[in-house]
Amino acid sequence: MRSLSHEEALPALGSAPATQVAASVARGRRPTRRRPGRLRPGRALYVLPLLVFLLLMAGYPLEQLVRMSFSNVTITTLQHAWSFVGFQNYRDAFASPVFSQAVFHTIIFVALVFAVGMLGGLTAALVLRGGGRFAGFLLGLMVFVWSLPPVVNGSIWRFLMDQYGLLNLISRGIGTGTVPFLYSPTSSVYSVALVNAWASIPFTALVFRAALLGVDADLIEAGRVDGVRKWQEIRFIVLPALRPTAFVLGVLELVYAFRSFDFIYVMTDGGPGTATNTLPFLGYSEAFTQYQYGLGSAISVIAGVVIIVIAFVYSRSVFSEERVK
Amino acid sequence: MTSRQPPLATGIPGGRASSRLDPARPGAVSWSLRIFLLVLYTLPLFWLFMTSLEPPGNVGGPAVDMFVFRPTLESYQAALNGGLLNAVLQSLIIASGATALTLAVALPAAYGLAQVRRRTVVVGLGALVGLQMLPQTATIIPLFQVFGTVHLLDTQLAVILADAALLAPWATLLLRPFFRAVPEALEEAAALDGASQLRTFTSVCLPIARNGAATVGTLVFMISWGEFLYAINLILSPGKYPISALLAEQISQFSSNWPNLMALAAVTAVPIMVLFVFTYRFLRSGLTLGAVK
Numbered sequence: 160m161r162s163l164s165h166e167e168a169l170p171a172l173g174s175a176p177a178t179q180v181a182a183s184v185a186r187g188r189r190p191t192r193r194r195p196g197r198l199r200p201g202r203a204l205y206v207l208p209l210l211v212f213l214l215l216m217a218g219y220p221l222e223q224l225v226r227m228s229f230s231n232v233t234i235t236t237l238q239h240a241w242s243f244v245g246f247q248n249y250r251d252a253f254a255s256p257v258f259s260q261a262v263f264h265t266i267i268f269v270a271l272v273f274a275v276g277m278l279g280g281l282t283a284a285l286v287l288r289g290g291g292r293f294a295g296f297l298l299g300l301m302v303f304v305w306s307l308p309p310v311v312n313g314s315i316w317r318f319l320m321d322q323y324g325l326l327n328l329i330s331r332g333i334g335t336g337t338v339p340f341l342y343s344p345t346s347s348v349y350s351v352a353l354v355n356a357w358a359s360i361p362f363t364a365l366v367f368r369a370a371l372l373g374v375d376a377d378l379i380e381a382g383r384v385d386g387v388r389k390w391q392e393i394r395f396i397v398l399p400a401l402r403p404t405a406f407v408l409g410v411l412e413l414v415y416a417f418r419s420f421d422f423i424y425v426m427t428d429g430g431p432g433t434a435t436n437t438l439p440f441l442g443y444s445e446a447f448t449q450y451q452y453g454l455g456s457a458i459s460v461i462a463g464v465v466i467i468v469i470a471f472v473y474s475r476s477v478f479s480e481e482r483v484k
Numbered sequence: 485m486t487s488r489q490p491p492l493a494t495g496i497p498g499g500r501a502s503s504r505l506d507p508a509r510p511g512a513v514s515w516s517l518r519i520f521l522l523v524l525y526t527l528p529l530f531w532l533f534m535t536s537l538e539p540p541g542n543v544g545g546p547a548v549d550m551f552v553f554r555p556t557l558e559s560y561q562a563a564l565n566g567g568l569l570n571a572v573l574q575s576l577i578i579a580s581g582a583t584a585l586t587l588a589v590a591l592p593a594a595y596g597l598a599q600v601r602r603r604t605v606v607v608g609l610g611a612l613v614g615l616q617m618l619p620q621t622a623t624i625i626p627l628f629q630v631f632g633t634v635h636l637l638d639t640q641l642a643v644i645l646a647d648a649a650l651l652a653p654w655a656t657l658l659l660r661p662f663f664r665a666v667p668e669a670l671e672e673a674a675a676l677d678g679a680s681q682l683r684t685f686t687s688v689c690l691p692i693a694r695n696g697a698a699t700v701g702t703l704v705f706m707i708s709w710g711e712f713l714y715a716i717n718l719i720l721s722p723g724k725y726p727i728s729a730l731l732a733e734q735i736s737q738f739s740s741n742w743p744n745l746m747a748l749a750a751v752t753a754v755p756i757m758v759l760f761v762f763t764y765r766f767l768r769s770g771l772t773l774g775a776v777k
Binding site: 201202203204205206208209210212213216217219220221222223224227237238282283286287293294297299300301302303304306307308309310311312313314315316317318319321323325357361362365366369389414417418420421424425428439440442443446447452455456459460462463466467469470471473474475477478479481 | 511514517518521522524525526527528529531532535588589590592593595596597600606608609610613614615616617618619620621622623624625626627628629630632633645646648649652653656681682685706709710711712713717728731732735736742745746749752753756757760764767768769771
């Protein structure tokens with residue numbers, strides 16, 4: 160359960176944060192508090208299996224990742240002693256044009272997935288709220304598609320966007336010729352991002368719809384009595400009520416877009432060339448196709464820092480309000 | 485999965501009135517958007533299914549002989565000969581193992597972390613959020629090295645451990661609301677009656693959080709069934725690949741034999757479809773609960 164931010168700032172500290180957590184959790188369960196029935200010793204013990212498991216399977220590997228990022232590690236030295244090279248891998252990363260390209264692709268990719276995923280989900284939720292068998296069936300169907308493995312959805316869309324695929328069949332039929340959805344360096348990043356957004360819309364729709372059903376019905380009714388128009392109702396009553404949900408969901412969508420790799424892997428494998436390399440995907444391919452584990456680790460650590468920042472903002476807003484209760 | 489009631493959690497007074505008033509009569513815009521969504525989410529699946537019934541090697545899929553469609557199971561047979569059954573078995577082992585392990589550590593942890601009384605719990609939860617969000621592409625690099633050191637590469641156990649490490653933080657966070665829902669008075673009553681903490685957990689809290697466990701267990705199973713990045717890198721011999729990894733590899737190598745690939749994709753999807761039909765009811769409410777707390 161140790162936090163990555165500590166490791167990245169001070170790799171030498173090792174497991175200090177985690178032991179602190181364990182120690183203070185243990186300290187806190189002294190039964191001298193109010194409500195003897197509630198805080199009996201042992202409640203914190205239930206966290207122990209998870210803590211031990213994550214220290215071994217996440218904490219230790221992450222420490223190795225950070226160490227690798229400061230070392231010269233290739234396929235031949237992976238299982239041997241690594242030579243410390245300081246910030247060399249980071250310097251190499253920042254100096255390489257592929258890296259800055261990847262940053263650029265990441266921004267386009269995340270922005271597109273975020274915008275289409277959120278707006279699409281909101282639209283779908285508005286269209287599918289309320290009763291009707293058809294709306295319920297359609298929502299169920301969309302959630303089913305969402306629950307399919309990304310490798311399946313990615314395969315289908317790779318086929319649909321193939322030069323013999325359905326989209327190009329239609330495109331040729333209406334006279335716009337063959338479109339290289341996935342084979343052109345310029346359009347491939349948009350194609351993959353749109354498919355990613357498509358795959359996430361059922362989830363955002365489901366969550367938005369649950370929030371819509373929670374909007375105070377009296378408020379809406381009052382608005383109707385006062386004769387507000389449909390769009391005014393949405394703009395001034397429904398949307399403001401959705402704001403807390405939109406924040407939480409927005410963070411999740413942002414993270415989903417940033418850490419996405421399955422659609423990229425299946426549909427383009429980062430190509431053509433480096434056209435669909437996002438930052439996390441670049442870190443992976445440097446390690447597993449170029450066998451530059453040190454460089455790949457450095458890029459992955461940079462991607463990890465981005466995530467830590469998002470996770471920090473998110474946790475503060477979500478858990479601090481729970482604590483007040 | 486066709487009929488639909490609003491989730492209980494959002495059952496608000498006056499909800500009945502609103503659903504009568506509300507979009508019982510959707511307008512033209514609403515209907516065209518609905519049709520658009522229907523096409524957007526059924527056509528890909530339909531095309532997958534139709535293509536998988538084409539003979540293998542039919543490059544253009546159904547597009548080529550759209551008007552002389554002769555369904556055949558040849559592509560499924562070809563996939564079967566390609567070690568399909570073994571791959572499905574591997575997937576079952578990996579997904580079941582990862583689900584069992586994840587629930588085993590996440591259920592007690594969610595119970596232990598249910599109430600935020602102290603700053604340390606907030607820190608712990610924050611760490612779980614961070615771990616849950618880390619890209620898999622980053623964690624696979626050290627996992628490959630670590631499993632190499634302990635000689636677990638090329639085993640399903642490595643994939644199970646990696647999947648569980650990926651999903652346990654997320655599962656814990658998703659399970660928390662279910663344990664938070666256990667009334668304090670109930671636990672206190674159990675304590676007064678002399679039940680041990682363990683007894684309270686297993687006989688009072690777990691039964692109440694049963695729906696949560698089912699939801700999270702189903703989702704963990706589905707995700708580890710479809711996971712392929714860990715599988716591809718931690719399993720060295722393709723003969724031991726789970727079906728998701730098989731599909732991911734074949735799609736990048738032979739992406740012209742679409743009928744075969746789509747048959748493989750269909751077989752990958754069918755277990756998820758079956759699971760989905762039986763679990764959609766509680767998935768729907770469980771998912772939204774986890775996401776909006």
